[in-house]
Amino acid sequence: MLELETKYWAQGYSRILGMDEVGRGALAGPVTVGGVIWRQGVMGEGIRDSKALKPHQRERLAHYIMTAAEAVAVASRDQGYIDAYGIVRAVQSCQLEIIASLKPDMLLLDAFFLPASLCSLPQLALVKGDQLSLSIAAASIVAKVDRDQRMCELDQRYPGMGLGAHKGYGTRSHYAALERYGPCALHRKSFLGKWSHV
Secondary structure (H helix, E strand, C coil): CCHHHHHHHHCCCCCEEEEEEECCCCCECCEEEEEEECCCCCCCCCCCCHHHCCHHHHHHHHHHHHHHCCEEEEEEECHHHHHHHCHHHHHHHHHHHHHHHHCCCEEEEECCCCCCCCCCCCEEEECCHHHCCHHHHHHHHHHHHHHHHHHHHHHHHCCCCCHHHHCCCCCHHHHHHHHHHCCCCCECHHHCHHHCCC
16 A cells, blocks of 8 residues: 555655544534554554554554654544534645645645645645555554544443444434434534524
8 A cells, every 4th residue: 555655755745634524424523634654664554444453443543643654643633623614625625734734745635626726735636546556555553543532432421322432424323313313503504404403
């Protein structure tokens, strides 16, 4: 999974930033973007798309990434921001925050380019990038672990919604909780359909 990074390292890029987001399609809670820049020569064994890993595997790998990578950053936008500006702008805002923090010279992105009007850096957007690039896969892991931890913490503030279990996604248990309790402050009104006016 380092073929892309190796190719661009050979071209003189030294700070290649992989980014990926989690929570794009959730009904509640933030969208979170992770960003990782690897040192040249890193191995990264066991790192792959966060969705293919169990929670304890993600947590172990997130710790490894934080210690082994050249640089790591995470940014989030909450449900209020998403409702006000839309999910695409929320993700892009997180990406721009990470770019400003880590100062890369090239971007590897999962699926979607950043518009040239927002970012002039060289970039490559890859469908299923978290399966093709170690940097993107690592970014998906740190973003997933960060967001899951946050949703578990918020679960204590909103008992009965099951946030710690479904993490805000549209599962059967989540819809059952919405039927019973209605939406809470963490829900994205723009995503809720028939519950948006409750």
